[in-house]
Amino acid sequence: SQELEQSPQSLIVQEGKNLTINCTSSKTLYGLYWYKQKYGEGLIFLMMLQKGGEEKSHEKITAKLDEKKQQSSLHITASQPSHAGIYLCGADSNAGKSTFGDGTTLTVKP
Amino acid sequence: DAGITQSPRHKVTETGTPVTLRCHQTENHRYMYWYRQDPGHGLRLIHYSYGVKDTDKGEVSDGYSVSRSKTEDFLLTLESATSSQTSVYFCAISETRDHSPLHFGNGTRLTVT
Secondary structure (H helix, E strand, O other): OOOEEEEOOEEEEEOOOOEEEEEEEOOOOOOEEEEEEOOOOOEEEEEEEOOOOOEEEEOOEEEEEOOOOOEEEEEEOOOOHHHOEEEEEEEEOOOOOEEEOOOEEEEEEO | OOOEEEEOOEEEEOOOOOEEEEEEEOOOOOEEEEEEEEOOOEEEEEEEEEEOOEEEEOOOOOOEEEEEEEOOEEEEEEOOOOHHHOEEEEEEEEOOOOOOOOEEOOOEEEEEO
């Protein structure tokens, strides 16, 4: 089965700093998703990547999928307190299912 | 936001009692999923549905059953609740089987005493 490993597990940054979260797969990724979760709430879909080398941005968040389609990174520029939460990567696996990384907890200190 | 409503949002129940959680969607998506989220285990798939009356097991299906009699509703039943089923349960929907993101409800926090 496909496994997704996220790093780091947690991250504390000062407001205004840049940061990167990584997601590494044990198998080739055919669909990679990034989600954000705030405490007590469900996951919110951020971005989907499918093609090797693909890069997408939304506001100050950029996600990339490497050429070999086994690693994705999520980069936040000039972090703000509103960026705090848990970031999870997910991937298409067997029919109708998805697998998830364990998440990266981001704290942004004002 | 995707129209997904989970009920109840919180529930406390005793060991051995049956419990049913409800997920209701207004998006007319074919695929619906139940996950549980636990510290140290992340999100794990319990059951999923690919249409009315079409369901299948996920990786942690023991002790759970599901039903989908209408496109918009997906029910998760704990047949006889155990303390190990204390968790946060999330319902999710997707438009297609692959290459489409999941949209999640806000979760049900279940405590089994």
